[in-house]
Amino acid sequence: MVSEKSIRLLQQNQYTSQVDSKLTKTEMKIWIEQFFDVEVKGINSSRVASRGGGRKNKLNPNLTSRKKMIARLKENYFIPSFLGET
Template sequence: MDKVKYPVLTEKTIRLLERNQYCFDVDLKANKTEIKQWIQDFSKVKVVAMNSHRPPKKKKRIGPVLGYPVRYKRMIIILESNYSIPLFLNK
């Protein structure tokens, strides 16, 4: 599925792993139900809740042109306590 782009690994998302929360960048047109279904089918986990947000636009200079990079939506997925996604390091 090309709606889930990639997992996000930052300092904040690594702290969220301790609380069994995982963060992914997804396509702007994807909704929560599609992403939830895909995560549950692909990773064989139980999703308890999901939060989504769009990070603010930031200007970026590419040569002489001033523009905006490609937009995305970020999903924070909360799993049940006895599940984990194997893409990340275990605690």
């Protein structure tokens, strides 16, 4: 996610992203630590209400709620892809 808040949080070593609404904080933490080889200090998550009208059905399955996560990394750890580094 790219927003003013997410960019501001990068300066505090916090990374924001949208995740599957079925994931738990523990599952998110394990995935981030294994995939990026970093240590996570903590996770905050919240459900974001869906946008748009209509009803959820087979033809329009995207009306379910989404989940936003903010991961705080321990000091001296960072995720290079978020910073534009290689």
